[in-house]
Amino acid sequence: MRPVWALPLLLLFLGACTESRAPSDHVSTVTRIVTLAPSLTELVYAAGAGEHLVGVSAYSDFPAAALELPVVGDAFMIDQEQLAILQPDLLLIWQGGSPAHVVDNLREMGYNVEVIRTNSLNDVSAAISRIGELTDKADSAGLAVREYEQGLAAIAARAGTQDDIRVFYQVSARPLYTISGDHYVSELISMCGGHNVFSDLQELAPTVDVEAVVERDPEVMLASTDAGDHAFTEWERWPDLAANRFGNHFRMPADAIGRATPRLVQAGEAVCAALDEARRRRLGN
Incomplete structure (x- = not known):
C-alpha cells in the first residue's frame, strides 16, 4: 500500500496536468503569505521571504522553520476559519494542484491569489523571481536564482x-x-x-x-x-x-x-x- 505521506509527491507529478488559472496582476508588496503546496513554501524561503509566511499547506517540512507555522490545509481542503484568522494578503497556489473551483472561490471571497507554474526547470527560476517581486525581496530572490541555475549548469557541464x-x-x-x-x-x-x-x-x-x-x-x-x-x-x-x-x-x-x-x-x-x-x-x- 502506498504510504499516506507519499500522496503529496504523487500529486505534484499529476496535478500539473490540469487546467491552470490566470495569475494575479497584484504587484503591491505583501507581508502575510499563505502557501497551499509544500513546494511553494520552500520557494518562499528560497526567495528570502520566509519572514512573511503566516501559514502553510500540509506536508510543508522544509526548511525546518516551516514546521513551526500554522497549517491551513492542502491543495484540496482549506481550513477557512484558520485562513480568516491569519488574514493573508497573498495566497500562493501551485498551478494544477488546486482545482479551478477552489481558486475561483478564494478569489470570490476577496483573497489575493497568485497561481505559480512549476512544470519545468526554468519555471522554478521564474517562480522565485516572482515571489521576490511580490515581497520586495528581488535581491535575495535573484541570488537564489543564480545559485540554482549555476548548480544546474555545473551538472550539465560534468555530464x-x-x-x-x-x-x-x-x-x-x-x-x-x-x-x-x-x-x-x-x-x-x-x-x-x-x-x-x-x-x-x-x-x-x-x-x-x-x-x-x-x-x-x-x-x-x-x-x-x-x-x-x-x-x-x-x-x-x-x-x-x-x-x-x-x-x-x-x-x-x-x-x-x-x-x-x-x-x-x-x-x-x-x-x-x-x-x-x-x-x-x-x-x-
Missing part, C-alpha cells in the same frame, strides 16, 4: 557528452504513471545524458501500460524513495528488460525530485550518479 542511455521514470506503479519530455524530471534526465523513453507523449504525467514499457526496453529504471523497497518488484516478470539484465534500478531522493524547488539540483546530481553507474554496468566495469 558533458556522455553516451545516451534509455531511461524510464516510474512515478507510481499502480496505476502506472510516468513523465513526458516536458516534465522537469525529464529535463534532468536529458541533462545527465539520458533519454526518457516516453519523452514523446503529450500529457505531462501520463499513464502507460506495461507492454509499452517493455517495448521501449529502458536500460535504467528510476523511481523516488517514497515508492519503498519494492518499487520495481513487478518488473521482475520481464527478466529480458535491459534494466533488469544490468540491475539498473535506482531510487531518487523523494522530496528533492518530487518538489520543483532549488533542491532539483540535488535531484539532478542523484540522477546523473545513477546514469553514470548504469553506464559502467553496461560496459561491464
